[in-house]
Amino acid sequence: MSRYIIRRLLLTIPVLAGILILVFFLSHILPGSQCRALIGERATDAMCADFDHLHGLDLPVYQQFVNYVAGLAQGDLGASVKTSQPVTTLLIERLPVTIELSFYALLFAVPLGVLLGIVSASRRNSSMDVVTMAGANLGVSVPIFVLGLMLAFVFSYLLKGTVLWLPPSGRLTPGLTITPLVVSWGLEDLKGPLRNIIDFFSNIYTFNALITAQWVIFVDAFRHLILPAIALGTIPLAIIARITRSSLLDVLGLDYIRTARAKGLSDKAVVRHHALPNSMLPVVTIFGLQVGALLGGAVLTETIFNLSGVGRAVSESIASRDYAVVQGFVVVIAIGYMFVNLAVDISYAFLDPRIRLQ
């Protein structure tokens, strides 16, 4: 197992190198200058010549790449041309938003999806099965932006003034401020990687509020996540429900399940103890793929609900030709995706002893 893990980790290096080269050169061959994307109609040729020289954009592309890799080797992901913030800082600010949203989206999608899949498989061809699968089809078919806007319209506008009202955007009600962890723990003077890690977790608002007992903030942050989490989690829910049903049906048709039933076990016991564990492998695979996809940033959901996550940051940076941000975020997302896949592959061994023995 450890050799397998080491081999997989070593494989990430060439993959990352390939991604880095591809993203760097692709973003630099995009038409349109960074200067004009930033300054707009007022940009003049002289202004852009100075701008390009200031930011090293007048160097040959290969030289820019070498400089970028040299910086990367020292942990410097560059800085946003638009805001002058280091990309590292932007990651610490934006990635927690996406992680938090993804967590709650999957918290909504996975248990409910598995449950619906189990119910459907257990009551195959019943009205419950038909309704559940129709709902799953609908969930997959409705575009996220339509669902998101509809949810916001219903819960933020139509239900305004009722207890069911939910905020349509943002992370906290304007005027509320969350206390950073470094302030709660008296570590304001802390610097370096540890500070970055603490700030990273501090920006996961529900986590921060939970561990520092800021209950008003926790409830408010959670309420702001309900609608985007439902919008984002609907497609994974539908997929997980369908895959669970399909996989469980396959397992329920096997001989050992017939034997278990013949022994007098209840349906519930058969499904829970015998069928379900063996049907989870495809579900875990789908789960891993969904985590990776969500970590890539749910651009539409983040845009609709005004959440400053990774997807929105990358989307805005592409439009404004903010190369350093695009490159930095893509590399980090790629690393995250690879580690999630690795975790999924490793989990197979624990789920299926046959794989472990192999």
Add this chain to the structure above:
Amino acid sequence: MSPSRRWSLKYSVAAASFAILLAACGGSTASKAPSAAASTAPSTAASTAPASVAPSVAAYDGIAYPKIAVDCKNRPPNYTGEFAQIKAIDKLTVEFDLCAPDVAFLSKIAFSTNGIQDADYLAAHAKDKSIVRAPNGTGPYKFKEWISGDHITMVANPDYWGDAKAISPTLIFKWADTAEKRLQDLQAGPETASGIDNVAPADFAAVSSNPALQLINRDAFTILYLGFNVDDAPWNNEAVRQAIGIGIDRKRINDTFNPAGSSVADYFTPCSVPGGCEGNPWPAFDKAASIAALKAANFDFTKTYDLYYRPKVRGYFPNPPGVAQDIQAQFADLGIKLTIHVEDNATYLSNSSAGKYSLFLLGWGGDYPDMTDFVDYHFGTGANKAFGTKFKDLTDALTAGATQIDPAKRIEIYKQVNDLIAKHVPMIPLNHAASAAAYQANVTGAQAGPLGNDAFWPVKPGDQPQIVFEQNSETSGLYCGDESDGDSLRNCEQMFDPLYTYKIGGTDVIPNLATSCDPNPEGTVWTCHLRDGVKFHDGATLDANDVVMTYAVQWDANSPLHVGNSGAFDYFPGLFGGFLPKP
């Protein structure tokens, strides 16, 4: 534009010129400081002061920037700017020495990028860019926090020098990049948003008819135009351009795609700008005459031509695809086939400014109320290549207009300018598109001025403890000497004061941090008298050196403090001609 406002606008420029003439008759209202008054920087800033600061010989350690004034008769190579020197005469007096008269000087110093910074704060925070996210101004609001990607919070400045202190204790800026999203947030209630910018034209009626909301119209200060590259066939034929000029039904475009308050553009510049609507209006639409003129010019109707536009919604362009398609249809009515090309924003701006598009749609939102901001930028000697080769008679007239201090003579020049534009037709002016902001109905004091410099200190957010205003995009930075997007500038305007400012909701220029700025008879020296006792948010006291350094850091490309955010400082050359170049 109401006649009274137009009169008052013309008066503000005329007043500046009149002051010059009065000074010539009754003695100088300002005087040049003796050359021996060059001085050192204050000792607190000495360690990071620019190298060009000279030793003090006056009681006040005032800065003269640069130490040796630019010789306007023998300019340094590559220097196209209008400043020769900016110097602190005494603690509360600043003198701007210009190489040539600038009639728009007061309008320019009122612009948002010229909010006055503390010299010591600049010295401490400009070089490492920390000033970008930690501003320190003198304005009615002061900065509290910026949660990246989410919001900016400001709190009322209890020590504000002015009578108009902020009513709401807290001001929060959020952003959403679509009008629909902003309106949704506004409709969700005052906890989510007190007000929003740029309501979609299609939603004007919905907002106006909603008793819980109020629509506040913003007068048009924009221009949308159909541009030609006059070097590219067939548009290199002036007769063809003139024919197209009367072949486009601009009223149809305005009525179909623009919100209420918009108008057909009979001139390139809105009429709210003095000189904007002088001379003959654009010829009336006449399709038959247009076709006849095209035939007389031997136009090739067999070819298909290209029209370019970008889909980015702007204040002057609320419905880009709709207008592009209508232009295509109108050209078809003239017998001309067009293919529409949609380009990404960054690509479009690069290519259009390089003159790569023969026929294109673009526009402009005005910054300050002077003709130089509109016509000089687009058709003057320093304009980019979008329209191709410039017309010498037009550029000569524009140069004359920019330096003519006699208002009556200036108007005559701009009559000529407008007539030349209509003659040469580098573009066809289409519309001046209005826009609007929207607020909760119980919000009072809100305005939507044509310049976009909305003031929030007189706004009372109903029964809410704070104003929450949703703008179009996230602020890029809060050091506005190096910002150019309207959202960033709007944020700065709450926290910084320039020497002069625009009247709230309008375009008149009025004293602000300066009690007055007076020109000499030639209009080449402006002496500004500062208010006494003004404090920055960090407690420092405003003095003349702060004004000098505010401008010097933007002006001097060689200064170690000329760092900014992106480093472009793109408004400065547009306002004042150019940077002090590196030696």
